[in-house]
Every structure is written in structure tokens, then in C-alpha cells.
Amino acid sequence: MASLALAVADQALADLPPTHPCGTCPVRDIAVCGALDDASLRCFKEGGPTVAYDAGETVAFEGDAATSVYTLTAGLLRLSRFLPDGRRQIAGFLFPGDFLGLTLEKEHAFTVQAVVPSTLCRFPRPRFDSFAAGQPALERRLYALAAQELAAAREQLVLLGRKTATERIASFLLMLARRGRAEGTAADDIRIPVSRADMGDYLGLRIETVSRELSNLKAARVIQFTGRQTLRLCDRDRIEQLAEG
Amino acid sequence: MASLALAVADQALADLPPTHPCGTCPVRDIAVCGALDDASLRCFKEGGPTVAYDAGETVAFEGDAATSVYTLTAGLLRLSRFLPDGRRQIAGFLFPGDFLGLTLEKEHAFTVQAVVPSTLCRFPRPRFDSFAAGQPALERRLYALAAQELAAAREQLVLLGRKTATERIASFLLMLARRGRAEGTAADDIRIPVSRADMGDYLGLRIETVSRELSNLKAARVIQFTGRQTLRLCDRDRIEQLAEG
DNA sequence: CGAGTACTTGAGCGTTATCAATGCATGTGG
DNA sequence: CCACATGCATTGATAACGCTCAAGTACTCG
Structure with missing residues (x-):
């Protein structure tokens, strides 16, 4: 199964220009982008920068406008919410390959911070949305990811509640x-x-x-x-x- | 916004045969089905039965094969998990218009029970999946619902944890x-x-x-x-x- | 109206939080 | 190379919040 996915990815990457940033992406086949063939990917990624954060740095604050979505390519992120008196709840962690931006809300509901030095692949949201609208495979992948995250969050509810x-x-x-x-x-x-x-x-x-x-x-x-x-x-x-x- | 949705729904319903079950559906415009036009809906719903449960009755047990998905048309459902010693955590409630089956897993992760007498519109999962594959609007709606549920679950994490x-x-x-x-x-x-x-x-x-x-x-x-x-x-x-x- | 269920209130206890001190790495400058 | 600072983790003593057990009250429905 994993080897099949890898084979497909290799096939696709073979046709990318040698300098294309996705050519060396460590999470190419497990991230949302895995839903795309090489031609789509090439177009998709055009111009989207890679960004890096040091341990402890904040990628986005709760309430910030969510103008971009990201794929985490390396490192570890945490999603947290702060109460006025300083109490903190971490709603989840993002591992390499995970997608940041599984929401249709215009603002970040949680603060996103790097736990260790991390790199993310950034896509402006308007561009991402319009691109996704023409790629059913990508939308299906987004649904699959959201459903998976939902299941994980509900497991955590049981843990925290009982x-x-x-x-x-x-x-x-x-x-x-x-x-x-x-x-x-x-x-x-x-x-x-x-x-x-x-x-x-x-x-x-x-x-x-x-x-x-x-x-x-x-x-x-x-x-x-x-x-x-x-x-x-x-x-x-x-x-x-x-x-x- | 709501009135616009209603207008669209009315338009669509006007073309449904008078005896079609969706014609009198109270959640026609707010449920996932709202993503479909009348022709699609007519085909979609063909043969899917409506099922009713009394207060306290179980729609599905945790671990049961998830062979169907549902739209709740009336009543109130709860999703719960039981620990071996009887402790119970309710992961969420479903209100009319909500969708039951936001997962790609083959088994129910939570027990689903009616809180009050409830009616559901049932769709066999294979049929639903193949239908969805040809309806990007429906898949987009599923993603939107999953993202919304995810946000709600994470809010609840903060509540339970802190x-x-x-x-x-x-x-x-x-x-x-x-x-x-x-x-x-x-x-x-x-x-x-x-x-x-x-x-x-x-x-x-x-x-x-x-x-x-x-x-x-x-x-x-x-x-x-x-x-x-x-x-x-x-x-x-x-x-x-x-x-x- | 009576029985059964759901809810409320009370007393005491236990798990986990809070406050405080200590331990243990890692790094820096003398 | 050692003294010291710094940050994180561990351990201890005490307190508080919510749980358990128990009794009492008030709905609801036959």
C-alpha cells in the first residue's frame, strides 16, 4: 500500500522540472498534495513559498485572519487555546504531512506554534480554494483529513472528560x-x-x-x-x- | 441568506413528484441534501427508507459495521462512548438537519442513541459513496460539515480539559x-x-x-x-x- | 392519587491542583 | 575546568474542587 503510493509519487515526480520545490518534498506522498498528479501539482505550487519557524515561535495567533493554509513538511506544531487567566489547552499536534487549515472559518480558532524547528509549505487561501474547486480528488482528501481529525478529537474528548x-x-x-x-x-x-x-x-x-x-x-x-x-x-x-x- | 436558501429549495422541490419523500422534508434545505438539485435529489433518495426511534433507543452501537449514513430529520441524538466500568462520555449531540456518518471508518466509533423520539433518513453507504463521487457539491458540503464538527469538538476539548x-x-x-x-x-x-x-x-x-x-x-x-x-x-x-x- | 423516575441537597472523602523546594542537565564566562 | 545561571523535571506537603454515598423532594404518568 505504502509502496504503491510511493511508486505513484515517483512516477509523478519524474515529470517535474528538476528545480521544482515539490521534487524534494519529504511528505509529497502523504500530504494533501498527494491527491494531485504532477501537472496539477506543478501549477498548484507555483509561487507558494516555504516558511520556517524556530522552536517556540508562533505561526498564527488565535483570532488572526486565516489568509493561508499550510502543509507541515518537517517539525512539530501545537494548536492551543488560552483562557484569560493563563490556563492553556492544547487541542492537538501537527506532524509532518499534516494539513493546517481544515476549516472554512476566516479566523484561526487556535494559536499555532512550533514545538521544534519546523518548516511549512504555504498556500494563499484564495488560490488554494479556487484550485481545490476544480480538483475533486483534493476535496475528497480534505474531507478524509477532516473526518480523521474529528475522530481523533472525539477520542480526546473521552480522555479529557472521563x-x-x-x-x-x-x-x-x-x-x-x-x-x-x-x-x-x-x-x-x-x-x-x-x-x-x-x-x-x-x-x-x-x-x-x-x-x-x-x-x-x-x-x-x-x-x-x-x-x-x-x-x-x-x-x-x-x-x-x-x-x- | 436563509431566505435565499429556502427560495432555491422551493424552486427545486417544485419539480419533484408530489409523493416524493423529500417534498415534505423539514430539513431539506439545511441538510447535506441541500447541496443537490431536484433531479439529483430525486435519484439520490430513490428507495432510501425513513426510520424512527423512540427515546432511549439505540441507532447503532460502538463497533457496529457502519453500513448506512443518515440525515436526522426530527428529534435529537447523542454520540457516546462507554468505558468498561460504566463511565460514559457524550462526544456530541445531533440536531435535525445534522448528518450521521462523517467518517471513512467502517465501524461506528461511538454509540448513537435517540434522546427523544427521532426520525432519520437512511442511505446505504455504498450507494451514498458512489453517488457522492459524482457530486462535487455534495463532497464539498461533507467537508464543510466535518470541518464544523471538528471546530465544535475542539471547543469542547478546551471545556473538558481546562x-x-x-x-x-x-x-x-x-x-x-x-x-x-x-x-x-x-x-x-x-x-x-x-x-x-x-x-x-x-x-x-x-x-x-x-x-x-x-x-x-x-x-x-x-x-x-x-x-x-x-x-x-x-x-x-x-x-x-x-x-x- | 400513588408509584416511579428525575432532580436536588447534604456530609465526607479522594484525586488532582497548588505552592514550594530540590534535583539535574546544559550552557556561559571567568 | 569549575562556579554559576538557566530551564526543565521531580518530589513533597497541603488544600480545594468535584466525586461518592445517602437522603429527601418534586415532577410525570398511569
Whole structure:
């Protein structure tokens, strides 16, 4: 399946001019652009710049006019909302290949920030919309992405509304394990790509609680730290049990 | 805007055979079907039955094969997830005109139940998918709906992850007020269409907490009950302040 | 009018938040 | 190379918010 997609992408790229920016795009086949053939892509990308952000930099503030949409080509972004007194909720993370701009609203509903140095491929929204209108495959892909994000958000609703701190941490680690596996990491090796603070604000917990729960799992020999951001699942059955209550 | 949509719908309906089920559909112009002209609609709906459920009945269980999609024509549905020990989280409610089936997954991710007696317009999924493939307007509408649901789910993430009980209740009441206004109710009159139990499981609170918070708002003269399920906002500024922390 | 269900109110407890201190890397300048 | 600053993570003590358990009240419907 993946190899088929790659083959198709290679085929398409073969016909792109050697200097075309999409020729070296690391997420060419997994991003929305994957819905386009080479001729469309060539036209599509004409003039759209690539932009880079350092760790911590803000791509867009909540309330800003959403004049562009993006594909994340490298790095990691977070979508967050701030309450007036400083409380923060992270609504989700964007990984390479993910699309930023799954909305018809004219303003950003969340603040978008780089967690680590990141690069994005930018498309002015009017251009993107008019282009999409003539490309049913692209629109279908957008729908598929939105449906997928919706499912993920609803899973997170269950976590935030009804799971205990232990269950939240266990669920989060399993989610990372799943993602890591998809990227080819050893099945039980996990890299937590964010700080404890981001983890807490994603899971609806304070940073101290995150730390304590991780320490509990370590003490129970369910996980084993191999670094501050890396760990190994020692007892996958147990952690799956913990994640579901 | 609404009147324009109605005019277009009337135009289209004028050409439908008098006995066509869509002719009397109360949500004809607001549902996904609104993206279709009369000829398409006539063909689209051919043979798809209307189904009815009593309050409390289950339309689909989590894990069931999702063999159909639906438009809710009357009533109210809830999407819920149950944890092994009986905890329940309601991920959302569906109101008349809403679409059930915004996913490409083959199984239902949530249990769907009628909150009050409800009727749905059913479409076998294979038929719906093949039909949609030839109707860009329908696919665009699906994307719009998914994007809208995604935004709503992310708002709810903020509520569940970071808001206090008081803030959750206030936010919920304002949401109902907004919805009521869209349907033409007096601006500050609210009908809570669900039980306290449903309210709690939607807001990540216990039923007792919901009750207590409502009592607090009543004691503070911010709201005034006109019935168990109906109330009036006496101090909208205050409640908006409460909702945002 | 009576039975059953839904909702409200109360008392006490537990999980997680808050406040505070300590630990542990990494980096900088003397 | 070490002293120190800085940023992030861990650990501890205490408190608060919302949960649990229990009783009481008020609808709704036969």
C-alpha cells in the first residue's frame, strides 16, 4: 500500500522540472498534495513559498485572519487555546504531512506554534480554494483529513472528560507508540516529542501530575526511561489495561 | 441568506413528484441534501427508507459495521462512548438537519442513541459513496460539515480539559442560547433538551455537580427556572464572564 | 392519587491542583 | 575546568474542587 503510493509519487515526480520545490518534498506522498498528479501539482505550487519557524515561535495567533493554509513538511506544531487567566489547552499536534487549515472559518480558532524547528509549505487561501474547486480528488482528501481529525478529537474528548490521570498518561504513551510504529521505530520504544508542560496541557493535567504519574509507571516497572524524552514499554498488556480503565 | 436558501429549495422541490419523500422534508434545505438539485435529489433518495426511534433507543452501537449514513430529520441524538466500568462520555449531540456518518471508518466509533423520539433518513453507504463521487457539491458540503464538527469538538476539548464546573455549565447554557436564537427562540430563553445525566456526561461532570451548579446560578440570580428543562438568562454579561473564566 | 423516575441537597472523602523546594542537565564566562 | 545561571523535571506537603454515598423532594404518568 505504502509502496504503491510511493511508486505513484515517483512516477509523478519524474515529470517535474528538476528545480521544482515539490521534487524534494519529504511528505509529497502523504500530504494533501498527494491527491494531485504532477501537472496539477506543478501549477498548484507555483509561487507558494516555504516558511520556517524556530522552536517556540508562533505561526498564527488565535483570532488572526486565516489568509493561508499550510502543509507541515518537517517539525512539530501545537494548536492551543488560552483562557484569560493563563490556563492553556492544547487541542492537538501537527506532524509532518499534516494539513493546517481544515476549516472554512476566516479566523484561526487556535494559536499555532512550533514545538521544534519546523518548516511549512504555504498556500494563499484564495488560490488554494479556487484550485481545490476544480480538483475533486483534493476535496475528497480534505474531507478524509477532516473526518480523521474529528475522530481523533472525539477520542480526546473521552480522555479529557472521563479518564483518570493514570489512564490519560497510559493512553498518551500508547498513542505515541502507535505513531512511532507507523514511522518504523521499534514497537515498544517511545520518544515523547514534547515537554512535560505540553503533555500536561494536552492531557488536561498539571505538569506535576504528569511527572508523578510517569514516576508511578516507572516504579511499577511498566515503563523504563532511556532518556528524558525516550522510554521503553516493559509491559504493553498492563499499559493497555491502564489506558482503558 | 436563509431566505435565499429556502427560495432555491422551493424552486427545486417544485419539480419533484408530489409523493416524493423529500417534498415534505423539514430539513431539506439545511441538510447535506441541500447541496443537490431536484433531479439529483430525486435519484439520490430513490428507495432510501425513513426510520424512527423512540427515546432511549439505540441507532447503532460502538463497533457496529457502519453500513448506512443518515440525515436526522426530527428529534435529537447523542454520540457516546462507554468505558468498561460504566463511565460514559457524550462526544456530541445531533440536531435535525445534522448528518450521521462523517467518517471513512467502517465501524461506528461511538454509540448513537435517540434522546427523544427521532426520525432519520437512511442511505446505504455504498450507494451514498458512489453517488457522492459524482457530486462535487455534495463532497464539498461533507467537508464543510466535518470541518464544523471538528471546530465544535475542539471547543469542547478546551471545556473538558481546562474549565471549572461553573465555567462548563455557563458555556453549555450559552451554547444552547446561541442554538435557540438560530431557531428563533427569544434570545435569553433556553430549553435544555437533555436530562441532567446527559448534561453531566457531555460536560465531564457528575449529575450532582450539574444540579448544584445550576442551583448556584439560580441563587446568584444569573438564571431563573421556568420549568425543569426551561430557564431564562437574567444576566447575560455575567454568564459570559463566567463561561470564559 | 400513588408509584416511579428525575432532580436536588447534604456530609465526607479522594484525586488532582497548588505552592514550594530540590534535583539535574546544559550552557556561559571567568 | 569549575562556579554559576538557566530551564526543565521531580518530589513533597497541603488544600480545594468535584466525586461518592445517602437522603429527601418534586415532577410525570398511569
